[in-house]
Amino acid sequence: DAGITQSPRHKVTETGTPVTLRCHQTENHRYMYWYRQDPGHGLRLIHYSYGVKDTDKGEVSDGYSVSRSKTEDFLLTLESATSSQTSVYFCAISESGQRSSYEQYFGPGTRLTVT
Amino acid sequence: AQSVTQLDSQVPVFEEAPVELRCNYSSSVSVYLFWYVQYPNQGLQLLLKYLSGSTLVKGINGFEAEFNKSQTSFHLRKPSVHISDTAEYFCAVSGRLSGGYNKLIFGAGTRLAVHP
Numbered sequence: 223d224a225g226i227t228q229s230p231r232h233k234v235t236e237t238g239t240p241v242t243l244r245c246h247q248t249e250n251h252r253y254m255y256w257y258r259q260d261p262g263h264g265l266r267l268i269h270y271s272y273g274v275k276d277t278d279k280g281e282v283s284d285g286y287s288v289s290r291s292k293t294e295d296f297l298l299t300l301e302s303a304t305s306s307q308t309s310v311y312f313c314a315i316s317e318s319g320q321r322s323s324y325e326q327y328f329g330p331g332t333r334l335t336v337t
Numbered sequence: 338a339q340s341v342t343q344l345d346s347q348v349p350v351f352e353e354a355p356v357e358l359r360c361n362y363s364s365s366v367s368v369y370l371f372w373y374v375q376y377p378n379q380g381l382q383l384l385l386k387y388l389s390g391s392t393l394v395k396g397i398n399g400f401e402a403e404f405n406k407s408q409t410s411f412h413l414r415k416p417s418v419h420i421s422d423t424a425e426y427f428c429a430v431s432g433r434l435s436g437g438y439n440k441l442i443f444g445a446g447t448r449l450a451v452h453p
Contacts, residue, residue, distance in 0.1 A: 226380075253438070262346075264427060264443035265381075270434065278436050312380055316439070324369050324431045324439045328380035 225249050226329035228313050234335045241300040243332050245313030247293075253316045254296040255280075255326065256288060258309040265312065271296055303336045310334070339364040339432040343444035351452050352420055358413040358447045360428030369431040370411040371441065372402055376424045384426070387411065398422070423451045 225248030235241050245254060253272055257265040257280075267280030269288040277288050285307060287299045300307055310333050314326040344359040362368065369388050373381040385396025392404040402413045411428060425448050429441040 255440075262445055264341075264445045266443075267440060270438070270440070272436070272438050278434065278438075280434075280440075314381075324441060325371070325383065325386060326441055328373075328382070330380045331378075 226313060226315060226327060228311075228329040228332050230332060231330065232333045234337060235303050236337055237304060238302050241303050241334065243298045243311055243313075243334070245296045245298070245329055247296075247313075247315050249315060249317075249327070250293060251315040251317050251327075252293075254290065255314040255316075256286075256296065256298045257312045257314065258282065258307075259312060259331075260309050268298065268311075300334075303334075305336050308334060308336045339368065339430050339442050341428050341430050341442055341444035343426075343428050343447045345447050346445065347448045347450065349450045349452060350418055353417050355416050356414065356418050356422075356449065358426050358428075358449065360411045360413065360444060362409050362411065362428075362430045364409070364430060364432075370402075370404060371429040371431075372396065372400070372411070372413050373427045373429060373443075374398075374424050375427065375446075381427060384413070418449070418451045420451050420453060422449060424449060 227246045229244045255270045256268040266282045271277045271290040313329040316326045342361045350356045371386045372384040374384045387404045395401045425446045428444040432440045432442045434440045
C-alpha cells in the first residue's frame with residue numbers, strides 16, 4: 223500500500239469555524255490531490271498540487287484553499303465551514319511521467335461533519 | 338471534455354454468480370481507463386487499468402475488464418463473486434487539467450452487494 227495518511231480521520235465542527243485537513247505521503251510523489259466524495263457524485267477534484275508551492279484549482283474549489291510547503295504534506299483548509307462541506311475527503315498521490323502519472327493512490331479518507 | 342457514466346448505481350448478486358459492472362465514457366482523444374474498488378470506510382484501491390495493448394485487462398481479486406473503443410465502454414466482470422467483493426466500484430478515465438497536468442474523471446460509482 224502507498225504510504226499515505228490523513229488526519230484527522232473524523233471531525234465534527236460547527237458552521238463558520240475554520241478546519242484544516244492534512245495529507246502526508248512517504249512516497250516522494252510529485253502530484254497530490256484533494257477530492258470530496260458525496261453520494262451520487264463519485265469523487266470530485268477540489269485542488270491539486272504539481273510540486274512544492276505549486277497548486278491549482280479543481281472543479282469544486284469554492285470555499286477551499288490548499289498549501290504545500292513540503293513534498294510530503296498537502297493541507298486542505300475550509301476557511302469558514304458550511305453544512306454543504308459535510309463530506310468524506312480523500313487525498314491522492316501520483317508519480318511523474320506521462321502514463322504513470324494518471325494512476326493515483328488514495329489515502330484512507332477524512333469524514334467531516336459540519337453542524 | 339471527457340466524462341464517465343456508470344450505468345448501474347446498485348447491483349445485487351448472489352454469491353458464486355457472475356457479475357458485470359458497466360462503464361461508458363466519452364472522449365474525443367485517446368484515453369486511459371481505470372477501475373477502483375472502495376471497501377466500507379476505506380480509501381480507493383486500484384483494481385485494474387487499461388493503458389494500451391490487449392483490450393482484455395486482468396486485475397486483482399479475479400476481476401477483468403474489456404476495453405471496447407467502438408462502444409466507448411470499459412465493463413468490469415468477474416465470473417464468480419464472493420461475499421468479500423461487496424464494495425463500491427468506480428470507473429475512471431484520464432483527462433487533462435487546465436494547467437496541462439493529468440487528472441482522473443470518476444463515475445458516480447456502482448455499489449455491488451453480494452448475498453449468500
